[in-house]
Amino acid sequence: MPRSIRERAPPLLTDLYQFTMAYAYWRAGRHQEPAVFELFFRDNPFGGGFSLFAGLHDCLLFLRSFRFTDEDVEFLRSVLPPATDPAFFQFLRGLDCSGVTLRSVPEGTVVFARVPLMEVAGPLAVVQLLETSLLCLVNYASLVCSNAARFRLAAGPRRKLLEMGLRRAQGPDGGLTASRYTHIGGFDLTSNVQAGFLFGIPVAGTMAHSYVTSFTSLEEVWPQTLVAVSGDPDPVDIISLTKGWLSRVCELLGAEPGKIREGELAAFLSYAISYPQNFLPVIDSYSVGCSGLLNFCAVALALCELGYRPVGVRLDSGDLCRQSVDVRRVFRLCSEHFSISAFDSLIIVGTNNISEQSMAELNKKENQIDVVGVGTHLVTCTKQPSLGCVYKLVEVRGRPRMKISEDPQKSTVPGRKSVYRLLDADGHPFLDLACLAVESPPEAGVSLRCFPLGCDDSPVSVTPAQATCLRQDVFTKGQVRRDRLTT
Numbered sequence: 020m021p022r023s024i025r026e027r028a029p030p031l032l033t034d035l036y037q038f039t040m041a042y043a044y045w046r047a048g049r050h051q052e053p054a055v056f057e058l059f060f061r062d063n064p065f066g067g068g069f070s071l072f073a074g075l076h077d078c079l080l081f082l083r084s085f086r087f088t089d090e091d092v093e094f095l096r097s098v099l100p101p102a103t104d105p106a107f108f109q110f111l112r113g114l115d116c117s118g119v120t121l122r123s124v125p126e127g128t129v130v131f132a133r134v135p136l137m138e139v140a141g142p143l144a145v146v147q148l149l150e151t152s153l154l155c156l157v158n159y160a161s162l163v164c165s166n167a168a169r170f171r172l173a174a175g176p177r178r179k180l181l182e183m184g185l186r187r188a189q190g191p192d193g194g195l196t197a198s199r200y201t202h203i204g205g206f207d208l209t210s211n212v213q214a215g216f217l218f219g220i221p222v223a224g225t226m227a228h229s230y231v232t233s234f235t236s237l238e239e240v241w242p243q244t245l246v247a248v249s250g251d252p253d254p255v256d257i258i259s260l261t262k263g264w265l266s267r268v269c270e271l272l273g274a275e276p277g278k279i280r281e282g283e284l285a286a287f288l289s290y291a292i293s294y295p296q297n298f299l300p301v302i303d304s305y306s307v308g309c310s311g312l313l314n315f316c317a318v319a320l321a322l323c324e325l326g327y328r329p330v331g332v333r334l335d336s337g338d339l340c341r342q343s344v345d346v347r348r349v350f351r352l353c354s355e356h357f358s359i360s361a362f363d364s365l366i367i368v369g370t371n372n373i374s375e376q377s378m379a380e381l382n383k384k385e386n387q388i389d390v391v392g393v394g395t396h397l398v399t400c401t402k403q404p405s406l407g408c409v410y411k412l413v414e415v416r417g418r419p420r421m422k423i424s425e426d427p428q429k430s431t432v433p434g435r436k437s438v439y440r441l442l443d444a445d446g447h448p449f450l451d452l453a454c455l456a457v458e459s460p461p462e463a464g465v466s467l468r469c470f471p472l473g474c475d476d477s478p479v480s481v482t483p484a485q486a487t488c489l490r491q492d493v494f495t496k497g498q499v500r501r502d503r504l505t506t
Contacts, residue, residue, distance in 0.1 A: 027192055028081050031091055033151040038095060041144040042107050050110075050144035055414035055435050058137035058153060061428060064165050065375075065402050071168050072136050073200045074160030075126040078153055079499045082116045085149070118142050119149070121494035124438075127164070127203050128489070133472050134451050135436055136408075138490065143415065150410045159193065160200045162406040163398060166375075167204025170393060173378040179390040181223055183210040183370065184398030197398035210392075225297070225333065226290055231304040234285040245292050248326025257321055261288060264324075265317035271356055272349065278309040287318045291329075295322055299330040299368070307334065307342055316353055323359050331366035331389070339369040340386035347387035366390060374401070438490050441483035450481060451489065461486040 044050040064070055087095075092108050119141035130136055139146050139153065167182070174180055182201045188194035198214030208223040209215060215222035234240075237258055244254035261284070269276050283305055291298045298319065302311030312332070319329035334342050346367055354362035369381075370392035381388060395401070411431045412420050419433035435456040440448050452461060452469055461467055463485050468478040493500050 028077065028152055028156060029091070030085055030087050030148070030152070031094065032155065033148065035098065037148050037151060038099060041111075041148050042099065042103060044144045044147065045107055045110055046104065050142060052143045052416050053140065054143040054146050054412065054416075055138060055140045056146055056150065056410050057135040057413050057431075057436070058139065058157060058408055058410050059133055059135050060161075060406050060408045061132055062407065063132045064162055064400075064406055065169060067165075067169065069129050069131060070161055070165040070406065071204055072124050072128045072130045072157075072161055073126060073164035073203055074157040075123055075493065077156045077160065078121070078123075078137075079494055081152060081156060082119060082121065082149070082494050083497065083499060085114075085116045087111050087114060114145060114148075115497065116141070116145065116149075116494075117497035119145060119494065119497075120492065122490045123493050124489050125491070129448075131451060134453060135438055135490075138435070139410075140435075154408050154410055158406045158408045160196055161408070162400050162403070163197050164200040164204040165406075166397060166400050166402075167201035167206050169375055170378055170397060171205030173375050173382070174391060175382060178381075178388065179208065180206040181208040181210065181368070181370075181390055181392040182206045182394075182397060183224075183392045184394035185211045187395040188398045194398065201397060206393075206397075208390075225299045226286075226301055228301060228304045228335070230290070231283055231286040231301065234289065235282040237281060237285045237288070240285050240288045240292070242292060245295060245325060255325060257292060257325075258288060260324065261317050261321040264320040265313065267357070268313055268316045268320070268353070271352060272313070274309070274313055278306070279313055280305045280310045283310055284314040284317070287314050291318050291322055295325070295327040297330055298322060298327070299333060299366075301333040301335055302346075303334055303336045303342075307337070308345065312346055312349055316349065319362070319365070320353065320357060320359060323361050328361050329365065331368065333368040333370060333392075334388075335370050337371075339371055339388060340381065340384040343367045343369065343387040344385055368392060370394075372396070437488065439486045440489045441481065442485040442487070444484040446485070450483075452486075460488070 185194040198211040366389040369388040374396040421433035
């Protein structure tokens, strides 16, 4: 991971004006002045009421590895104005984050608009240079993590969720970020092998339609035998075995054998021979009812006869709810008629351009889908392209600083702050309180007056049963405080 973050987010991954400002600070002798910035977002994403904070781990690794190489400095020398004092480049060469302190809410915390999520304190020039990079590492990570949480809430606790958006993601790093932070947001699995390698996320995947359509006849199946689990050394002719089961399935279901695609059956057989314990094909390359489901059942029953346990099927088009019900009905018929109990535990995976809305609709209709795969609408955050996190100066040399804008929504609240989460008697959080760092913290059982952001000037009185500090020191003196990274 440290090597990965250095490659993905080097110190030059920022806006040029950060360097022009840093030079101006340095030129004026202000570069070492103590300064404090806050990172927050102005509106809850997706028209909802919350977000999940994510990206902290990457930010910490970025701070820990923040150093300019000779090559970095030489490039900056070529893009900054020729009149730039050469001594400034020597200053950059020795720069690091040993004087930076980062206070942050933990990764994966539920957070809300306008609450300061991160406080970055340190020498003015350094913390100014960190702005764009920290925003880049937090903005998309928090947005896609929040999107994943919304999908999880829409799906409910029963279904497993598979993230499969790499091919639709905004570039390789966008794909990796999506895989990592959708897992934090509630997804169980990813199709992204590199994300599994880097982050330890469980990886899943079987076959695409191209594999199915690449076969045309049973003559392409090789090898044509499979050894039984029992240990019998004599291999079984699985093609003949499957043909026998296919006839019995067609008779049971009243299906027309003439409509069954032989190429699809060949693809299923070839895959089953390769992965007899992980057989989960996509069954809608042609027709689910007339071909795909029949072929699956025949191959799966042959595997069961040899002692293997097929996993299930994937549906990727049409009315997933209706098809899943039909598929489950056939599974139960096979289980009862052929006395094959393994068919009772077969899973059904649904993947077909799933959105948050269509996910919610699954709960309103009868269906038998066990796992849902989500790609485009998850990783691209279709409903909202950016979280809009900002990084604002709130203190220099111990004095509060405020941005007063033509747009009142862009005005900032000055001063270094503490942030507390207030809980009621049942242990449920009901309010996040931001106050100046010099003010006394809220006390359990003691009433306090506060002014809700975005409302009128009328104060409200609240009495917390418990108050917890929402942010913690996670990076000090160039070191990550690993004991502070979890809630």
